[in-house]
Amino acid sequence: MVTNGKTELLDSWKEIAAFFRRGVRTVQRWEQEESLPVHRHHHVKRGSVFALRSELTFWQQTRNQRMRQSDGEFDRLHLLMSEHWSLMQDLKQLLAENMDTCVRIQQVNGFNPPQFQALNGRQRGSPAL
Numbered sequence: 001m002v003t004n005g006k007t008e009l010l011d012s013w014k015e016i017a018a019f020f021r022r023g024v025r026t027v028q029r030w031e032q033e034e035s036l037p038v039h040r041h042h043h044v045k046r047g048s049v050f051a052l053r054s055e056l057t058f059w060q061q062t063r064n065q066r067m068r069q070s071d072g073e074f075d076r077l078h079l080l081m082s083e084h085w086s087l088m089q090d091l092k093q094l095l096a097e098n099m100d101t102c103v104r105i106q107q108v109n110g111f112n113p114p115q116f117q118a119l120n121g122r123q124r125g126s127p128a129l
Contacts, residue, residue: 011050019056034063035081039092 010016013024016038020027030036037055040047062077 006053008053009050010053010056011048013049016049016051016056019051019053020060035059035078035085037085042096 017024017027031038038049038051
């Protein structure tokens with residue numbers, strides 16, 4: 001998706017850092033400590049990261065609001081966002097496992113409906129954009 005001449009997808013730590021005009025280590029720390037919405041493609045040797053501009057913008061706006069709130073409210077929101085992103089990661093993993101199972105069933109049984117053909121054409125672990 002392209003908005004205002006810019007692609008919605010940022011596909012490296014460098015691009016994510018440039019979006020915020022910060023260093024790579026800073027945005028990596030934000031991911032760990034402040035639930036910066038960064039997604040991962042899981043590979044055999046090493047995973048790659050990506051983020052969506054819209055999610056980063058929303059995170060930044062809500063982060064600024066959180067910074068102005070009291071510590072107790074900030075802690076509660078931080079916990080909720082952390083739980084949300086944790087659940088999202090779990091869901092992504094379950095969906096990837098489900099897709100792998102569907103492809104294996106297709107291969108074993110020779111079952112090949114159009115829905116499975118579309119799954120086979122898409123790289124595993126990549127989001128459907």
